[in-house]
Amino acid sequence: MTEVPPPAGGAAAPPAGRRARRTSSGFGRYLLKHVGGAAVSLLLVLFSSFFIFRLIGGDPIDQLTRERPVSPEQRAAMRAEMGLDQPMVKQFWDYITGTLTMDLGDSFQYRRPIFDLIVERLPATLLLSGTGMVLAVVLGLWIGTRSGWRQGSRYDRAHVGTGLLLYSAPTFWLGMIVILVFARYMGLFPVNGMRSPSTPPDFWSQALDIGHHLVLPVLTYTAVVYAGYLMIMRSSILDEIGSDYLTTARAKGLRDDEVRDRHAVPNALLPTVTLVFLAIGGVVNGSIVTEAVFSWPGLGSLFVQAIFYPDRPVLQALFVLFSASTILAVLAAEILYWFIDPRIRKS
Amino acid sequence: MTLLEFRDVHVTYTGSRGRVPAVRGVDLALEAGQVLGVAGESGCGKSTLAMAVLRLLPKSAEVSGEILLDGEDLLTMGWGRLRAVRWTGASIVFQGAMHSLNAVQRIGRQVAEPMLVHDKDLSAAKAAKRAEALLERVGLPPSRARSFPHELSGGQRQRVMIAMALACDPDLIIADEATTALDVMVQAQVLQLISGLVKERGVGLVMISHDLSVLSATCDTAAVMYAGKVVEQGPAHEVFARARHPYSAALGAAFPVIGDPASRRNPGGLAGDPPDPGRLPEGCSFRPRCAVAVERCGEASPELLEVEGARLSACFVAQEGEPVVLG
Amino acid sequence: MTASTTTSPRALAWARRRQSFARSWAAYRAQRTGMVGLVLLGAIVVLALAAPVLIDESALSVTQATGGRMEPPSADFPLGTDEVGRSVLALTLWGSRLSLLIGLTATVVAILIGTAVGVTSGHIGGAYGWFALRISDWFMVLPSLVVAIALLAVLGRSMGTTILVIALVSWSGTTRLVRAQTLTVQARPYLERARALGAGHWHQMTKHILPNVLPLVLASATLLVPSAILMESSLAWLGLGDPNVVSWGSILNRASDNGAVSAHAWWYLLPPGLAILLVVLAFMMCGRALEAVFNPRLRGEQG
C-alpha cells in the first residue's frame, strides 16, 4: 500500500481542535488509500480490456465485415473512421479518454451508440439483480444467523444442506428446470422476457405484468446467490459464539434471541459486510446467466448476444462496466466499514 | 439469612481433553454486607465457581449440588425466574474487561441495558441518565458514555464493568479478578471503590483473586482453593498471616509482583507444576508439591475440618496441630 | 532403539509427516458428510473412467445415432434421446470425463500459478510482493465469468483455452492463502536459523515453506474444483466450449438450442444437470470436511 504522508502542520494544530482534526485526517487517509487502490484497479481494467480486445482479439475489420468481400479502399476508409490507422499509443489514449467521457463507440450489431444501449437496458438489470440481491442478502443473513447460533441443530443441518444443494446447482440449469416446471408444466408464469406485448399500456397493468415476468428469474437468482451469504454469516456467527461479551449479555438477563440479535449479530455483521461486497463478482456472474436463461432484456443478455455476433465494442464496454461496478462495490464496502466498525478508526 | 450458599458444588467439563473436574465439592456461605475472598492459582476453578452462580457455564459443563441465593436454588430454578435473578439478584464483574464488553456498542448503552431489561417501564432516556450517574460514581466522566470500549484504558474499562455490575442494585456482586490487570495505583483505587460501594449499599461481595494479600486487606472471610476444592478457610487476615495449609502458606509467602504473569502462575515461588484437573494424584492433591507431606497424605484425601476457632483446613498435618511450613 | 538413533533427519521428517497425515485422516473420517462426499466422488470417478468399457464411443456419433428425435426414456434408451437420437445416458456418462478433466486440470494450473505467486510474493516481498498482491486482489474482485467470456471470445474456443481461462480466473484465492501461510512460516525460528546458516531463497522456499503450505493448498483445491466445473459448464452452456467434445455443459447447450424445454424433454435436461450438481456437491462436502480438519473451530466442539 502506498504510504500517505501525514498532513503538513498536523503537529502544530492547537490542542482544542486536535481530536476532531485527527479523526478527520484519519478518515481522509483511509479514504485516500482505498480510493487510490480502486483507481489503480480501474485503470488496470481499462488497460487489460484494451489489451484483450485490441491486441489479441485480431483485426476488428475482419470481424466487422465477416468474410463479406470488401475492397481495400473500403477497408482503409473503415480503418481511418475507427481510428485504427493511428499509432497504438494514440489509440490507447483515445480509448481511455473515450471511455472516461462515456463515448463507448457504436455497436456492430445494433449500429447505435453503446452508451444508449446501456442506458436502455440498465433498468431491467437493476430490477432483476436488485430485487434478487436484496432477497438473497436478507434470506442469507437471516438463516445464516440462526444456523450458526444453533450449530449442529436440525435447523442448521437442514438449511446448510439446502443451501449447499442450491449452491451446487448450475444457475442456467436451475433456471431451465424452473421454467420447465413452473412455466411449461404448471403454466403459472411466463416462459421468458420482461413484458407481454398484449398488456394494456396503463401503469398498473404494466407493473403487474413485469412483476409476473420477474418471479421466476428472481427465484432462480436468489436461490443461487443466497447460499453464499448464508455460509458467510453462519461462519461469522460461529466466530462470535463463546465470546466473553455474549456471556456478559446473558448474565444481564437477556433472552437468548436478544443476546443473539443485539450483541452477536452486530459483531458478526462487520466481517460479513466486506465479504458480502467481495462476493459481488459472483452476483454479476449470476445475473448474466439468469438473464441469458430467461431472455431478460438487460445488460447480461446483451453481453451474451454480443459474444456470437461478435459485437466486440459491446463486449469491451460491458467488460469494463461489469468489472468497474464490482471494484466500486468493494470500495463502497470499505468506506462503509469505516462507519460501522468503530475499531478501525483507532489505527 | 445467608445471602449466598454453595452446597457441595461440583462442576465437570467434557471436552477434547476428556472429563475435567474443575470444581470438586465446594461448600461456602456469605452473609449480606460481608466480603468473601476466594484465592488460588490459575486454573483452580475460581471462575468456574463464579460462573456457576448465574448458570453461565457452557453446555459442556455439568453442574451438581446446590447454589442458594437468598435461600432459592439457582441451579434448579426455571429459565424465566433465572433471567429475572440475573443481574438484579447477583451481578458479576467479569475477568478480562476488554473482551467482556461489546466492542461495537457504546459504553453508556451497555451500562444502561440491564436496567432496561429488568424494568420494562423505564424509559431509554432515564436509563441513559442513570448510566451516566453510575459512570460518575466509579470515577469516570459521564461523557465517557459515548465512548466505545477500545477508546478506554484497561483501568477505565474495569470501572465500566463495575458500574455495569451496579446497574440493577444487586444483592450480591461477584468480582472475578477485578483488579488483576491493573497497575498498583489503579488497583488500589478500584479496590477502595469496590469496598466503599459494598459498605455504602450493604451488598454481599465475592472477591476472586489469585493474590492472597489483596484479599486479606479487603475481605472478611477468605477461602483458598486448590484443584477445585477449598483447602483452607477462615478470617482473611488470619489466613494470610498464619496459614493453616501449606498451600495457603506458599500463596501468601511472597508478595507476588503485580503484573508479572510468572508470579501469577507460580505464586510465592511454589515449586512444581499446578495440578492438572484431568489427572490428579491419589490422596491429597497437593502432595506432589508439598514440603511437609507425611505418609497418610498419599492414602486418603483430607477433608476440610475445623482446626481452631473459625479456621478450617484440609491438611492432615494442620489437623494434627503441627506447623505447615518448614523451619 | 538402535533404529531410531540411526534414522536420518529426512526419515524423521517423513515419519512426522506420516503421523500428522494419520491424525488429519482420523479427524476427516469422523465427519459423516466428508465421508459421504468421498464415496460419492469415488463412484463418479469410477464411472467416468469406466465409460469406454460401459458404452462404446460410437454412441456419441451424430451420424450413427439409432434413436428418434427426443424420445422419452424407454428400454433401449433408459434416459431417452437427444435431438439427433443419441442416448442421453451415453452422453452424460461420456460427458463426465470432459467435465472432470477440465475441472481438475484447470484447478491444477490455478494452484500452480497461485502457489508460485503466493510463495514468492510472501518470501521475496518488497515491490514485487506488493505488485503480486495487488494483481491477485484485482483478479479476486473481478467478476470471473465476465473475464472468462471476454477472454474466450477473443482467444477462440478449445479445451486448452477453456482450461487456461478458468485457471486464470481462479488462482487468486490460492495466492492469498499461500502468501499468508508463507508469512507465518517465515516468522518461525527454524527458518531464521536456516537463513543464518546461509540457506538461499530457493532452498528456503522449496525445503521449508512449500512443505508447510502444501496441505492447506490441497485442502483449498478441493473447493476450487467444483467452482471450476461450474464455470466450465456455464461457459459450455453459453456456447463457448470446445465444439468437438461432449461435456455436461455442452449437452445442456444443445438441449436449450434445440428447444428441449419447450418440448418438455425433461429426460434431456435432468441427467447432465443432476450430474453437475452431484459432482459439485461431492467436492463441496469433501472440501468442507477438510476445512474443518484444518480449522477445528468449525467442527463444533463448543457447547
Ligand SMILES: Nc1ncnc2c1ncn2[C@@H]1O[C@H](COP(=O)(O)OP(=O)(O)OP(=O)(O)O)[C@@H](O)[C@H]1O
Ligand atoms: N470450557 C471449558 N472446557 C473445558 N475445561 C475448562 C473450560 N473452562 C475452564 N476449564 C478448565 O477448568 C479449570 C478451571 O478453570 P477456571 O477458569 O475456573 O480457573 P481460574 O481459577 O478462574 O483460573 P484463572 O486464575 O486463570 O482465571 C481449568 O483447568 C480449565 O482448564
Ligand code: SF4
Ligand atoms: S495433607 Fe499432606 S500433602 Fe496435603 S497439604 Fe497437608 S501435608 Fe501436604
Ligand SMILES: [Mg+2]
Ligand atoms: Mg478465572
